[in-house]
Amino acid sequence: MVRILNKSNVAELLVMSDALEYVEDAYRQLSLGNAIVPQRITITDPAPGLTLIMPGIIGGEMNALATKIVSVYKNNPEKYNMPTVLGKIMIQDINTGEIVGIMDGGLITAMRTGAATGVSVKYLARKDSTSMSIFGAGTQARKQVVATYWALNQKLEKCKVYDVKRAASESFKAELEKELGIEIEIIDEVKDEFFQSDILVAASTSSEPLFSGEKIRDGMHISSIGAHAPKARELDSLTIKKANLRVAGMKEACVAEAGDYIIPINEGIISSDDIVSIGDIITGKTAGRQSANEITIFKSVGIAAQDVAVAKLVYDRAIKNGIGQDIDF
Amino acid sequence: MVRILNKSNVAELLVMSDALEYVEDAYRQLSLGNAIVPQRITITDPAPGLTLIMPGIIGGEMNALATKIVSVYKNNPEKYNMPTVLGKIMIQDINTGEIVGIMDGGLITAMRTGAATGVSVKYLARKDSTSMSIFGAGTQARKQVVATYWALNQKLEKCKVYDVKRAASESFKAELEKELGIEIEIIDEVKDEFFQSDILVAASTSSEPLFSGEKIRDGMHISSIGAHAPKARELDSLTIKKANLRVAGMKEACVAEAGDYIIPINEGIISSDDIVSIGDIITGKTAGRQSANEITIFKSVGIAAQDVAVAKLVYDRAIKNGIGQDIDF
Structure with a gap:
């Protein structure tokens, strides 16, 4: 069973004060050696845009494993009336490897990037x-x-x-x-x-x-x-x-x-x-x-640890509150 | 809109004779320099299993861009009554970057691996x-x-x-x-x-x-x-x-x-x-x-080009035949 969370589900579940806390914890776990962020993969030619593949894992109490696939196609707005940046995040159960959640990545990307600055403001x-x-x-x-x-x-x-x-x-x-x-x-x-x-x-x-x-x-x-x-x-x-x-x-x-x-x-x-x-x-x-x-x-x-942390927050809250749609596949 | 294809959808759409043709073409495009298979990312600790992140792109007539996330957790059968190998494939529209299909990766992995041997039999x-x-x-x-x-x-x-x-x-x-x-x-x-x-x-x-x-x-x-x-x-x-x-x-x-x-x-x-x-x-x-x-x-x-080719075959056929479920997210 995979929990599918669309844009409005994510918007309903995610507030900045929580994103700040989770991104701060992602940075903390990185410093403690509990998080691993492999070098992300970039795919371009022969595509007319850029795709970034960003997996990451965070241990400790968070115990989160997820991969963001995000694309940046500059001609999308003009050529297809679509956003430049599109993406989804796949979250796995760290204990079984199973993909248990797939969510829209747009708002999460914006929120975790904001949260990075927020954490810097808090500390600096x-x-x-x-x-x-x-x-x-x-x-x-x-x-x-x-x-x-x-x-x-x-x-x-x-x-x-x-x-x-x-x-x-x-x-x-x-x-x-x-x-x-x-x-x-x-x-x-x-x-x-x-x-x-x-x-x-x-x-x-x-x-x-x-x-x-x-x-x-x-x-x-x-x-x-x-x-x-x-x-x-x-x-x-x-x-x-x-x-x-x-x-x-x-x-x-x-x-x-x-x-x-x-x-x-x-x-x-x-x-x-x-x-x-x-x-x-x-x-x-x-x-x-x-x-x-x-x-x-x-x-x-942007580093995957930010996405992984916020995606875990959103997923856990979605399960707890019965938000989103379950698909068996 | 994302087309979701579960195991039985994939089984309905994929036969070996077609997988052979597509895997052969993936190998051909690699030789022609039209396919790019970045070194896959492996994630292990602190997870108790292995996750492989395998993106690839094939140009030419195939024009396919996809990423497979596949996990190998040896203790799954005994501990959770779940398969050792689990995975999904996300396929993108190469022109916009948008993820347009997500499908179960188990059968595709088995079929494309079989097809690799099949192609070798054909030529060797x-x-x-x-x-x-x-x-x-x-x-x-x-x-x-x-x-x-x-x-x-x-x-x-x-x-x-x-x-x-x-x-x-x-x-x-x-x-x-x-x-x-x-x-x-x-x-x-x-x-x-x-x-x-x-x-x-x-x-x-x-x-x-x-x-x-x-x-x-x-x-x-x-x-x-x-x-x-x-x-x-x-x-x-x-x-x-x-x-x-x-x-x-x-x-x-x-x-x-x-x-x-x-x-x-x-x-x-x-x-x-x-x-x-x-x-x-x-x-x-x-x-x-x-x-x-x-x-x-x-x-x-296993290389991602095999998965990308077969996933493209399955996705195109699903759209053509109206198989699977569309989710807006």
């Missing part, structure tokens, strides 16, 4: 943070704000948003003001005041740095979740250089995939020893923010 | 072959016989079967005599006459050689589909040495995974240059059997 931002600025107003950007809101124990008051598409910012504002009850300010041109917020999030589709590191001010926490290729980045080398603490969702993954860290390493500005995994801060192996003046950076590329 | 066995002997009487062994029967254009007349479990051989005999109308002889002790058949198939769970290469006679075709780890093998070094033609389902996979070839290579008996992929024989890049006296060997470890 100043405790008295109340404001954020964000590059990007898409689906992913919205979950970044929701996660930051919950990570700050609902103390987020204001968010400035910049997107090249004004319409996206307007819908972002309408949606989040309603959902979170915070003030959203749409920014049409990025000036100095954009960098006065306590937290700065980059959730863009840009592969070039979004701003000069000169703009960064002391005490800020920066999270970058866009750009995940060795030659692409959202943050420039000066930003990386100025930071007091350079953190990764998973160091090995960022050093292999994220230009934000790879390029400054190649330039000799930092070495890979200057980057720590957030799991090691969560478990106390490495110190976190030391003072209110420090600049902290969090860079994450 | 003597054309006048009418008899076979087989080590193993399990599910997989049965499909080996069915595939050989079809590969010989239904001219297979007799099959000798040996299995350590007599009951398995009896059920093998009953099933195949009914399905194929050929004579099945159960062998309780393997003696010289077992090696008088035209074709010898090894489909055992043994990790040690099943017989001495001294037994092998001229003109025989041997296919080994059990044992798929570097230190495990069904064929001894003398068998490999005596062969005139040493073929692999996919050379790169066998040289990485199959002790049947790896051990004699390490012993200096053959070099990897002495092994050819069957696709290269199908496409005529390499010569096949040269005379009725030659001994030919085929060794295959």
